[in-house]
Amino acid sequence: MFGQIEIRLNELTPEQIAQYHEQGFLVIEGAVSSGTCDLLKSRINERLEEFDPNSIRSIFTTKEQDRQTDDYFLKSAERISYFFEEEAFDEHGELRQDKVLSINKIGHALHDKDELFADFSLSPIWATILKQLGMKKPLAAQSMYIFKQPNIGGEVNCHQDSTFLFTRPMSVIGLWFAIEDATLENGCLWGVPQGHKQGLEKRFERVSEGESAMKMTKLSDVDWPDEALAPLEVPKGSMVVLNGEFPHLSHANRSAQSRHAYALHAIDGDCEYPKTNWLLRHGRTFPEFRHNN
Ligand SMILES: O=C(O)CCC(=O)C(=O)O
């Protein structure tokens, strides 16, 4: 292993805290060093080298697709699982390009199951920031390494993270790190400034506790017109903090540049966590952040 994790902030300023509450998001450029981004990326490349795409391709191409993909997805709550880009396969079910250029994301427990990602993700610095933003007991609930591959990187529809990770009261905060420059061309994030004040539009939940079938329930009529969306173009090493009710999206990547990002979603362990959330763990519960000592 070469290089070291280097996080370049200690806490938020009062202005940054106010901006987060007012706008629903916060951009901090240079939050992590360029070397840290490279280190995380090289760890992912090692994982991809070990990954056999045939081991899961059947899951995405059999007739029993729905049940099997649901099962693979639900189990990813406490695993390191691989999800393909929708456009990765040709009409014969063969990968169009190398596996390394075919994966949409890896989720949802890198922060727990990979040592380097745990070192980065569970840093006490993030707990400090999450507490400054109002959390009592921050927990690292889920993580995703998102590739946004050149040419075929799929779009992410406009959504709020609390739709997929619901607590009472709502508490999700997303920490999104640009592992590479995120630009208009390669599919940067977009969001609706102040959109978090409109409340939650819908919830994605199990039909009932213990069920693996999921449903989407509409909660309110909210309006996110295209004109309200602002692009969040950020250089490599930036951190974007997202309120769980902040509406955001990213467009498809039709450029020749990938747009790697790492997203960590935290929740407040002081809030109620309904067992109808898709993200349930049967082993260890959600990790706490580490302590300074
Ligand atoms: O990186 C993206 O394109 C979407 C990320 C996202 O939705 C999130 O981090 O919550």
Ligand SMILES: [Fe+2]
């Ligand atoms: Fe999101």
